[in-house]
Amino acid sequence: MTDTQGKKQATASKAKTARASKSEAEVPLGPTGRPYHGFPTPTPLDSHGPARIIAMCNQKGGVGKTTTTINLAASLAKYGRKVLVVDFDPQGALSAGLGIPNHDVTTIYDLLLDTKRDAHEAIVASTVEGLDVIPANIDLSAAEVHLVNEVARETILSRVLRQVSNEYDVILVDCQPSLGLLTVNALTAAHGVLIPMECEFFALRGVALLIETIEKVRDRLNPTLQLDGLLATMYDGRTLHSREVLERVVDAFGGDVLETVIGRTVKFPDASVAGEAIIQFAPEHAAAQAYLRLARELVSRGAVA
Numbered sequence: 001m002t003d004t005q006g007k008k009q010a011t012a013s014k015a016k017t018a019r020a021s022k023s024e025a026e027v028p029l030g031p032t033g034r035p036y037h038g039f040p041t042p043t044p045l046d047s048h049g050p051a052r053i054i055a056m057c058n059q060k061g062g063v064g065k066t067t068t069t070i071n072l073a074a075s076l077a078k079y080g081r082k083v084l085v086v087d088f089d090p091q092g093a094l095s096a097g098l099g100i101p102n103h104d105v106t107t108i109y110d111l112l113l114d115t116k117r118d119a120h121e122a123i124v125a126s127t128v129e130g131l132d133v134i135p136a137n138i139d140l141s142a143a144e145v146h147l148v149n150e151v152a153r154e155t156i157l158s159r160v161l162r163q164v165s166n167e168y169d170v171i172l173v174d175c176q177p178s179l180g181l182l183t184v185n186a187l188t189a190a191h192g193v194l195i196p197m198e199c200e201f202f203a204l205r206g207v208a209l210l211i212e213t214i215e216k217v218r219d220r221l222n223p224t225l226q227l228d229g230l231l232a233t234m235y236d237g238r239t240l241h242s243r244e245v246l247e248r249v250v251d252a253f254g255g256d257v258l259e260t261v262i263g264r265t266v267k268f269p270d271a272s273v274a275g276e277a278i279i280q281f282a283p284e285h286a287a288a289q290a291y292l293r294l295a296r297e298l299v300s301r302g303a304v305a
């Protein structure tokens, strides 16, 4: 086989198949059973925007949505992208995890209630250069009730984000653990969805239901919505359980499973307590390297500019 053929086959295999092809035998296999690419450092951008909006979704709590939003955002900012993260969970964990005050400030809730209000009022700079935040707090829990009778109630977030999307390369929306009206708003505003999932046995069932919801939203509200990928989180390669679950996920979702896998480590809760992203808190740690790699993978896949 010629070199070019080998490369072509490698690319096709990366995009389409879940398992390693023989031509890539020299690339070591990663935890998903596929070759483990390094992904090139993204080229710097000379201008910014319009943003690609990505919803971080999974109706199960505690699967790594907020952790992924914070650390993917910080990693993309490190590669020179202008990033806005939107806290879309009344728990406000995203705001807290980035050390952003979320009381007595303008929040995403205020913007949803009055879409004529200038969205810039709610934007706060984080301690990571290039990373801005729209905070949320418990007020947001009233939003579903308040918005249910609005005209075009599913497109409210989309209208809010339209005001600022030209100023960013990517906007990440950290969804709450439910498939209610707020999540439907996020899916309607988004160009793509990322699904973080914990490597544990019951994860698969929940993801099937989420994918049904994504298909409904695509059908009725947002025809161009893409599945940007499933991200395995809290992976512990030392346990047979983690390895088996990941194998099943790859069998079920194939090339939609991102090559990057996030390992389980106490560094994440520690970084959250410090109000920092992992690349600030422990830049040399494998966990920080994993999120940087995720950022490179998403740029390589075209999910981010």
Ligand code: ADP
Pocket: 060, 061, 062, 063, 064, 065, 066, 067, 068, 093, 177, 233, 234, 235, 262, 263, 264, 265, 266, 268, 269, 270, 272
């Ligand atoms: P979600 O937003 O889906 O509810 P979080 O990102 O808040 O999930 O994560 C839930 C908890 O698990 C948090 O305490 C977080 O610090 C912790 N956590 C997240 N990712 C990891 C990981 N890879 N390893 C260990 N703990 C993690």
Ligand code: MG
Pocket: 065, 066, 067, 089, 093, 174, 175
């Ligand atoms: Mg969360």
